[in-house]
Each structure stands twice: as structure tokens, then as C-alpha cells.
Amino acid sequence: MTSETRQAASSPTSPVETLVQLPDPSTTSASQLDIVEETGFLRAQGRFIADDSTDLHRRAxxxxxxxxxxxxxxxxxxxxxxxxADLGFGWRDVARMIGVSVPAIQKWRRAGGVTGENRRRLASFLALCDEITNRYGIQEIASWFEMPISSLAPVTPIDLYAESKSMLILEHAWNHGGDSEDILDAYDPDWRERFRSDFEVYLDDDRQMSIRPKEA
Incomplete structure (x- = not known):
């Protein structure tokens, strides 16, 4: 094997270079420039399609x-x-998400007197639970609402709902936590600093989750 062959074999090749031979600046031709322009157009079109499909999914x-x-x-x-209540939600959490006090909810249960707006809020919250349970098969939804969406920050679906970020809850259920950092970014762009900790969660030798100080 020649030195040139060894060098070519050891040089890393990106997926794009595998599909398209990138032009040598010293020998660039019009056809090679066309290829570069076409691949750039396809990448832009792919991003547009991805963004458009995401928006369509959210609207649906x-x-x-x-x-x-x-x-x-x-x-x-x-x-x-x-x-x-049958779903297992505590009244304190329900009151926080609906935007009323616990005594107000207790009064509604005893004597009614719910305004049209609050009736819709209750219906909307229950409908969201229906959507998540029926569409994504999430069981025991009350405890799911209490579970942090990521190990990186103590933000739960209860927090998202209480701050009118309901669509982020649906995206979290849809992604099954796959894009949790994106959801946290949409919830609070400064979450990394807000929830910065000197400790980290890790899997110890006994296969148990433990906490330890982060290395400097």
C-alpha cells in the first residue's frame, strides 16, 4: 500500500462527503458548484419540511x-x-394548575357555584389527561404529572401546566422525554443557570441511583 493510499484510508469521511464528492478549490468546475448548490438547497428544504411537519403536528x-x-x-x-380525583390528583396541585385556591375547589365540590370560565378550565385539564392517556398510553397520569421531565431540572408537567405551557406537556408525552432539553429551553431559556447544582445523579456499583458532588 502506498503512502497516499494509507493516508486516504485513514482520513475521516463525513456522510455528506460519502454521498457527494466535495470540490477541490483548485479544480472547481461549474458542475461541481451546481452539486454544492443543490445539496445546500436540499438541506434547507429538509429543514423547512421538518419545521412545517412539527407545526402541523402541534396544530393537530x-x-x-x-x-x-x-x-x-x-x-x-x-x-x-x-x-x-379518581385519576389521583391532589387538590393542591389541581388548584395550582387551574389557577384558584384549594378552598374554592372544596366549595365547588360541596355547593357548586363554578363560573363558566372555571368550568372550562376543569374540562380542559381533564381533556388533556384524556389526550395523554388515550393517545400515548400513559398510565397513572397523576404520578406522571409529578415526575420531572428530565434529570437535568426538577420541572414537572404540573409546573408546565401551571405556567400555561400545556402544549409542551403534549410534546413531552409524544416524545417520551426524547427532546427534554428542547422542552426545558421552551419553558425557560435560563433553566440551566436557574437549576444549576453542585451535585449530580449517577448509577452506583449496586445499580442504584445515587447523588454525589460534581467534579471540579
Whole structure:
């Protein structure tokens, strides 16, 4: 094997170079420039299609959620609250997500008096639970709402809902945590600094999750 052959064999080749022979600046031809322009166009088009499909998916999720909300809104407020309780949610968490006090919810359960807006909020929350459970097969949804969406920050779906980030909850359920950092970025661009810790979670020798100080 010659030195030139050995050098070519050892040089790393990117996937793009494998598909398209990149032009040598000293010998660039018009046809090679056309290839570069075409691949650039295809990459831009791919990004556009990805963005467009993501937007379409989000709109479809929102439309389905709103349709379920209208159906759930046919139930009496007491029935909505009973179903929410049956799912295992604590009234403190429900009150926080709906945007009212715990005594207000207790009053609704005893004597009614729910405004139309609050009735829709209850229906909307229950409809979101329906959407997540039926579409993504998530069981025991109350405990799922309490579970942090990532090990990187203590942000839960309860936090997202309480701050009107409901679509991020649907994306989290859809991605099964695959894009948790993107969701955290959308929730709070400064989350890394906000939740910065001097400790880290790791898997110890006994295959148990433990906490230790981060190395300097």
C-alpha cells in the first residue's frame, strides 16, 4: 500500500462527503458548484419540511385537545372534579394548575357555584389527561404529572401546566422525554443557570441511583 493510499484510508469521511464528492478549490468546475448548490438547497428544504411537519403536528394535537375539551365541558363541574380525583390528583396541585385556591375547589365540590370560565378550565385539564392517556398510553397520569421531565431540572408537567405551557406537556408525552432539553429551553431559556447544582445523579456499583458532588 502506498503512502497516499494509507493516508486516504485513514482520513475521516463525513456522510455528506460519502454521498457527494466535495470540490477541490483548485479544480472547481461549474458542475461541481451546481452539486454544492443543490445539496445546500436540499438541506434547507429538509429543514423547512421538518419545521412545517412539527407545526402541523402541534396544530393537530391542539385541535384534538380542544375537541375533547368541548365534550368534557358537557359534564357538570362536580362530575369533572370527581373524575379528576379518581385519576389521583391532589387538590393542591389541581388548584395550582387551574389557577384558584384549594378552598374554592372544596366549595365547588360541596355547593357548586363554578363560573363558566372555571368550568372550562376543569374540562380542559381533564381533556388533556384524556389526550395523554388515550393517545400515548400513559398510565397513572397523576404520578406522571409529578415526575420531572428530565434529570437535568426538577420541572414537572404540573409546573408546565401551571405556567400555561400545556402544549409542551403534549410534546413531552409524544416524545417520551426524547427532546427534554428542547422542552426545558421552551419553558425557560435560563433553566440551566436557574437549576444549576453542585451535585449530580449517577448509577452506583449496586445499580442504584445515587447523588454525589460534581467534579471540579
Amino acid at each position: 394535537l391542539f385541535t384534538s385537545w380542544q375537541r375533547r375539551t368541548s365534550e368534557r365541558g358537557k359534564l357538570a363541574p362536580a362530575a369533572l372534579l370527581d373524575e379528576i
